Amino acid sequence: MLRILINALRTGVVTTRYPAEPNSPPERFRGQPIFRPGTGLPPPEVCPTGAISEHPDAGGSHLAVDLARCVFCGRCAEDQWSGAVATGREFELAARSRADLRIEVVDDDAAVHAKPASDPEAEAARALSEIRRVLGRSLHLRHLDAGSCNACDWELTALLNPVYDIRRLGIDFVASPRHADGVVITGPVTRNLATAVRRTIEAVPEPRIVIAVGACATGGIFGEGYANLGGADQIHPVDVYIPGCPPRPEAIIFGILVALGRLESRKTSTSIV
Amino acid sequence: MIDPTLIDALRAAVTGSVNAETGPRPTDLTVGLSLKDDLPAAVAVLVGQYAMTLATLVATDETATPDGALQVRYVFEPSTPGAKDWFVTLLVTVNAAHPEVPSLTTAVPAANWHEREMRDLFGIVPVGHPDPRPLVVHDGWPQGLFPLRKSFDGSQRVAVEPAEEFPHRLAEGEGVFEIPVGPIHAGIIEPGHFRFTSVGETVLLLDARLFYTHRGLEKRMEGLSPLDAFYIAERICGVCSVAHGLGYCEALEQIAGVDVPRRARIIRSITLELERIYNHVGDVGNVCAGAAFHYGTATGMRLKEQLQQMNERLAGNRFLRGIIIPGGVRLEIPDHLLEYISTTLSEVLAEFDSLMERIEANPSVVDRFDDTGLLQNQAAVDLAVAGVAARASGVDRDARRDHPHAAFMDSDSPRLNVVTRTAGDAMARVTVRALEVRESVRLVGEFIRRLAPGPLRVSLAEPLPGGRIGISAIESPRGEAVHWLRTDAAGRVDRYHLRSPSYHNWPAVALAAETAIVPDFPLVNKSFELCYSCTDR
Numbered sequence: 091m092l093r094i095l096i097n098a099l100r101t102g103v104v105t106t107r108y109p110a111e112p113n114s115p116p117e118r119f120r121g122q123p124i125f126r127p128g129t130g131l132p133p134p135e136v137c138p139t140g141a142i143s144e145h146p147d148a149g150g151s152h153l154a155v156d157l158a159r160c161v162f163c164g165r166c167a168e169d170q171w172s173g174a175v176a177t178g179r180e181f182e183l184a185a186r187s188r189a190d191l192r193i194e195v196v197d198d199d200a201a202v203h204a205k206p207a208s209d210p211e212a213e214a215a216r217a218l219s220e221i222r223r224v225l226g227r228s229l230h231l232r233h234l235d236a237g238s239c240n241a242c243d244w245e246l247t248a249l250l251n252p253v254y255d256i257r258r259l260g261i262d263f264v265a266s267p268r269h270a271d272g273v274v275i276t277g278p279v280t281r282n283l284a285t286a287v288r289r290t291i292e293a294v295p296e297p298r299i300v301i302a303v304g305a306c307a308t309g310g311i312f313g314e315g316y317a318n319l320g321g322a323d324q325i326h327p328v329d330v331y332i333p334g335c336p337p338r339p340e341a342i343i344f345g346i347l348v349a350l351g352r353l354e355s356r357k358t359s360t361s362i363v
Numbered sequence: 364m365i366d367p368t369l370i371d372a373l374r375a376a377v378t379g380s381v382n383a384e385t386g387p388r389p390t391d392l393t394v395g396l397s398l399k400d401d402l403p404a405a406v407a408v409l410v411g412q413y414a415m416t417l418a419t420l421v422a423t424d425e426t427a428t429p430d431g432a433l434q435v436r437y438v439f440e441p442s443t444p445g446a447k448d449w450f451v452t453l454l455v456t457v458n459a460a461h462p463e464v465p466s467l468t469t470a471v472p473a474a475n476w477h478e479r480e481m482r483d484l485f486g487i488v489p490v491g492h493p494d495p496r497p498l499v500v501h502d503g504w505p506q507g508l509f510p511l512r513k514s515f516d517g518s519q520r521v522a523v524e525p526a527e528e529f530p531h532r533l534a535e536g537e538g539v540f541e542i543p544v545g546p547i548h549a550g551i552i553e554p555g556h557f558r559f560t561s562v563g564e565t566v567l568l569l570d571a572r573l574f575y576t577h578r579g580l581e582k583r584m585e586g587l588s589p590l591d592a593f594y595i596a597e598r599i600c601g602v603c604s605v606a607h608g609l610g611y612c613e614a615l616e617q618i619a620g621v622d623v624p625r626r627a628r629i630i631r632s633i634t635l636e637l638e639r640i641y642n643h644v645g646d647v648g649n650v651c652a653g654a655a656f657h658y659g660t661a662t663g664m665r666l667k668e669q670l671q672q673m674n675e676r677l678a679g680n681r682f683l684r685g686i687i688i689p690g691g692v693r694l695e696i697p698d699h700l701l702e703y704i705s706t707t708l709s710e711v712l713a714e715f716d717s718l719m720e721r722i723e724a725n726p727s728v729v730d731r732f733d734d735t736g737l738l739q740n741q742a743a744v745d746l747a748v749a750g751v752a753a754r755a756s757g758v759d760r761d762a763r764r765d766h767p768h769a770a771f772m773d774s775d776s777p778r779l780n781v782v783t784r785t786a787g788d789a790m791a792r793v794t795v796r797a798l799e800v801r802e803s804v805r806l807v808g809e810f811i812r813r814l815a816p817g818p819l820r821v822s823l824a825e826p827l828p829g830g831r832i833g834i835s836a837i838e839s840p841r842g843e844a845v846h847w848l849r850t851d852a853a854g855r856v857d858r859y860h861l862r863s864p865s866y867h868n869w870p871a872v873a874l875a876a877e878t879a880i881v882p883d884f885p886l887v888n889k890s891f892e893l894c895y896s897c898t899d900r
Contacts (some may be wrong), residue, residue, distance in 0.1 A: 101892045104665060118679035118694065138594040162684055163594055168693070177679070233551045237576040239896045241601025241682050248671070248789060251664035260771055265549035267738045281521070282501040282575045283554060286546050311598060315518050316510050317579030336601065338681060 105255050106340075109347060114339045120162045120177040123155060125195040132171040137313045140314035142166060156184055157191040158308040158321075161335035184332045184345030187346075188309065188323065191331060224274075228260035229350055231301070232294060238277035241336040242304035246274060248339045261346055267291075272299030272349070276336075278306040279319040286290045291326050299349050302328045303342060305335040327330065364449065369413065370699075376408045377401035379898040382425055383806045387832040388617060391450045399455040399464050406467055409451060415465075417746045417835065418450060418713055419845040419862035420477035424513040426459050433487055437474075438834070438845070440766070442744070444759045444781070448766050450834055453600060453737040458488055462769035464490035465666070473747035473867060474772045484511040488555050499574045499899075502526035511812035519583035532570040534560040537569065542725035542881065546575045553895035557884070564880040569873040576899040584856045589827055589848070591616050592856045593689050596846075599861060601682055605638040606839030607861065607897065608687045610846035613768055614833030615689050618850055619823045625773065626817035627691035631772035633704075633810045634678070634686050635837070640708070641670035643751075643796040643803075644715055646892040650793055651722065652733040653886030662718045666711050672708045672813040676700070690822025696766030701811050708804045719797045737874040748871045749864035750842020751799070752891050754783045755791035763836035770810055777809035790889035826854030841865055841893060863897035 106113065115121065125131060131153055134142040141159035144151050167175040185191050200314050232247055248255040250263065264270050267290045279287055291300065302322035308331045314320030322328050333343035368393070370383050379398030385470050386393045396405055407413040424430050437453040457464055466489035467474040469585050478489035479498035485761055486509040497504070509515060520738050533541060540561050546554040555574040573600035582597055586594040596611035597604050611630055616623060623631075627864040648663010671681040678686045686694050696704075738748070743756040753760055761781045763771050770776050773803035782798040784791035829852040836845045842864030 093724075097662075097717060097721070098658070101665070116676040116679070118677070119675060120679045120685065138591040161598065162680070164679070164693075165594075171417055234547065235552070235554050235576070237578055237896075237899075238553070239598050239601040240894060241598075241604070243553065244601060244680070248664070248668060250551075251668050252661055253665065253668045263551060277576065278578060278579055280576055281523075282577055283546065286554070286575075290547050294649060312580065312583060312596065313518070314520065314577050315579050315583060316515070316521050317577050317582075319520075335598065335680075335684070336682070338675070 091150050100181055104252050105258065106253055108340050115179050115181055115338065115340075117131050119179050119181070119338075120164045121155060122178045122180040122183055123164075123166055124176045124178040125153065125155065125193075126174050126176075127152070127195050127213070130171070131195065132166045136166050136171070138163065138165060138216075139305070141301070141310070153195040155193045155195065157193065157333040158188055158331055159305065159310040160333060161305050163335075165284070181334070181338055181341045182344045183334070183341065183349070184330050186348070188328075188331055189222055189306070191333060205333050221325045229270050229299070229346065230262050230264045230269060231299075232267045232273045232290065233263055234273050234275045234287055234290055236277035236283050236307065236321075237280035237318065238304065238306060242276035243306070245336045245339050245342060246303070249342060254339045254343065256343060256346075259343070264280045267293035268295070270294045270298070271319060272301065274301045274346075275307045275322040275328075276303050279322060279325050281317050281319070284319060284325060288325055299329050300326050301330045301332065301345060301349050302333075303332045303345070305333065305338060308333055310335070364392060366392060368607055369408075369451070369617070370394070370565070372408050372412055373405050376404040384794055386833045387452075388491070390448060390716045391452065391834070392896045393426075393452040393454055395456075397452045399457060402453065402455055402465050403467060403470060403761050405453050406437065406439075406471060409453070410471060414441065414443050414446075414874055415439040416744075417471055417473040417477070418747075419847060419860065420474065420481065421847045422481045422509065422511070423849070423858050424485065424489055424509070427513055430456065431459060433459050433462055433485060434765055435481065435487060436847075437467070437616050440836070441721050442760065444765070445740060446765070448727055460513075462487045463490050464488070466493050467488055468494075468735065472745045472870075475870065477862075482552050483508050483509075484784070495581045496530060499577050501574065502512065502529060510579060513597070515582075517579060517585070529571070529572065531558040532557070532568060534567045537564075538562050544790055547704065555895055557788060559881060559884070561875075564882065565879055566877050566879060566884070569876040569884075571873050573869060573895060574899045576741075576896050576898065578777055581859055582860070584859045588687055588823065589618070589824060589850065589854070589856050590823065596859070596861075597684055597687075600863070600894050603638070603839045603841065603844070603863070603894060603897055604682045604684045605634050605687060606844055607846075607863075608684070609635060610835045610837040610844055610861070611768060611848065611859070612687060612689050613837070614846045614848040615823070615827075617833035618831040618848065619827050621690060621821045621823060623691050624683035624818040624821065626814060626821050628772065629770045629810050629814050630692045630696055630819070633696070634692075634808055636807050636810070637670070637674065637677075637704070637768060639713075639840045640803045641667055641674065641890075644670060644711065646889070647715075647718070647793055647796055649892065650732075650886065650889045651728070652788065653889045656722070656725065657708045658729045658810055659718060659722055659728070666714055666718075669707065669711055673704065676703065680763050688820065691818070695819060696757045696814075701814070704807065705756055705811065708807060710803050712801065713801060715797070722793070729790065731886060732793060732890075733788060735789040735879055735883050737787050737878040738871050740785070742871065742874050743787070744873050747867045750838070750840075751795050752868050752871060753842065754781065755795045756787035757785040759783050760843070762836045762843040763846055766836035766843070768837055770813070770836060773813075775813065777813075779806070789886055792890040801805060829854050834856070839864060842868065844897070861897065862898060863894065865893035865895070865898040869898060
C-alpha cells in the first residue's frame, strides 16, 4: 500500500491542459488535408474511401473533399501529389452538420477559399439553447458501439484516463441510457445492431444530444450495404460529427464541447490555406 | 511442396482420387479431393498422423467459371513447435445446386464457427453439424439469401423479416436462472450478447452470441483494387491495425511476386512489436479493473497512453495506421525517433515492471486471478486457440516463429523466446502478457540494431497478376491471424478472408467462464481480451 502511494506521488500530475491551452499534434500527425488548387491535384480515384469528388462548374470542374468520409490515410498527399496536397495538422474538425464537413476546392486566382457551406446554424442554435437550458454546462453521455473497429472506443476510454480525465470538464460516461443526456455513436450502424442502437437512443430522455465519432459513424469508409446502414445519421439525426479514423482524444473533447455549445464549431470559410 | 509420404497416406485413406500440387506458397501443399465425402478421412490423416490443426476455412464462389461450382478450402498448419512453415489445403468442389459437405466439427471442434459461417454466407451446408443456428446473420435475415455468393449485390439493403427469438443454448432445472447481458454493455466496450445460465453465482452454461459488428467487410473488398482494399484491411480492427495491415500486405506481395526491402521488413517488425506492447500493457491494466484494483487500472491506462502518444509521433496515428503499406512502409523512422522509441520503452518497461510487482504483492488481486477462468490444455488444442490464451494453457505456438513474417524472415533475425505457462488461469494469461512485453521491448532493441539504410518500398504495378492466391499468418497481439487473398482475372480482389485469433478464442472464453462465477466473468473476459470487430468483420 505504501509503495502504491509513493509511486502515485512520484508520478505527479499528468493531466493535459487542453482545451484551456491549445494542443499541438506531433509533426507526422495527419489532420485535415490541405489542397492547393492549380498545381496538379490528384484525381478522385486516389482516395480509397471516395472522400474526394469532382464537380463541374463554370470554369470546368473543381474538387470537393468530404472530411466525413476521410480516413486521414495521407494517400492523396503522397508521391506526385505531395506538392499539391499536404496533410495538415488541424484536428479540431467537429461540425454541427454533415455539409459543413465538405470542402470545395476552388481556384480563385491562386488565392483559395472555400464556398460557404449550407447553413443550418439557426436551427442548431435553437436546439442548442434548449439543450443548454436543460443540461447546464455538464454532460453525461452513453457510448454506443454501432459496429466500430474498436479504435474510436479505445479513444473514448482514453478520455477517462489520468491524462485526459474528461470528468474535470463536467463530462462523464454513464452505464445506463436512462442516466444520460446524450449518446456517442461509433461505427457504421450494422444491420445486426440497428435495433439495439435505436432502442438505446430512444431510452435517453429528451432533449438529447447525438454525437457521431469517427469515419464509420460520420458516413465514411465502409459505406452502405447488406451489413451496414452507413452512418449514425441513418438511424437518428446527429447533432455533432467528429471526423477522424479514429479522432484523437483532443478532437473528441473538442467535438463534445461543440455539442455543448461551449466551443464554436469548425470554421468552414477559413479552412483552406 | 509435394510431400510424397503425406500424399500416400491421404491416398490410402480416401476412396476417391487425390490431386496434389504446390501452393499457394512454394512451401505449401494443396490437395484436391475428387469426392467431398472423403474429407473426414483426409482430415483424420492430417490431424491424427501429422499433428496438424485447422488454420482457416475459405469458401469461394466459382459459379462464374465453366465449372459453375462452389469450393471450400480447409487449410491446416502444423501444431508442434519447430515444425516447418507450411500450410496444407484440402480443396473440395461443391455442386451449387446441392451445396453440401460433410461436417468436421465433431472431429475437429475448431471447425465449428467456420462451418456455421460458411452456411450463413455461402449457403454451403455442413451435413452433420451439431448446431443448426445461424452465426453471422442475425434475426430477420431472409432465408436462402447468401451474401458472399457472387450473384448477391453487397451494396443493397436487405429488408428485416419478422423473426422468432433466437434459440439460446440453456440449462434447465430447479433454481436455474437465465442472465441476459448485452449486446449493448454498461461500459465503453464492444457489443456481444452473453446468455448465462446459472445456479446462484455458479455459471452452468455461457452462450455467447457475436457478429453484432459484422460489417460485411470481406464482401466490401471484393472487386476493389487490392491497393485500395488495403485501407479496409487496416481498419478491420483498431487495436490489430498493424497486424491485419501487415497480413494483408504479405498475402498481396506474394501475389505480386515482390520482395519487400530489408529496411521495410525491419520497420514492419518494430511496428508489430510496438502494437503488441501497447496492447499488452493496456490489457494488464484492464484485467486489474476486473479485480477492482484501481491503482493497476489507472497505471495501465497511463502507460498505454504514453505508448499511444509515441505511436502518434511515429506514425501520425495513435493506432500506428499509416506506416505499413503494400510493398513496404510509407514512413521512415529517422535516428532521433529510434532514440525516442528506445527511451520511451525503457521508461514504460520500468514502470510496468513496478506495476507487476504491485499486482503480485497484492494478495487480494492474486486471489482473484489465481484459478479464475480455467482453460484446459486439451480444450485449447481442440479449439485451435491462439496467442496469449493458448500459451497460458501450455500450447507452445507463436506465428512469429512458426510462420516467420516481416523481419523474422531474415536469416539474421533475432531469436524469439516464446513464453508459455501451464496453469491456464487469469494469472497465467497476465503473466504471459507481462513477460511478452519484456520480450517485445528486447526484440525492438534487436531490430533497431539491425536497421541499415536502404529503400523503404517497392512499387506494386497494377493490374496485379490475376487468379493468384496469397496466404499469410501474422502473430497479432491476440495471436495468429491467417489472411487468405485471391485476385480475379483482372487483378482485383476476388475473395479475401481473415481468420482472426479471436475467432478461435471466443469459444474458449465460454468454456473458461463455465469454470467461474458470474461476478468473475468480466475478469475472465478481460484476461482473454478478445476483439469482436476482427471476429465479426
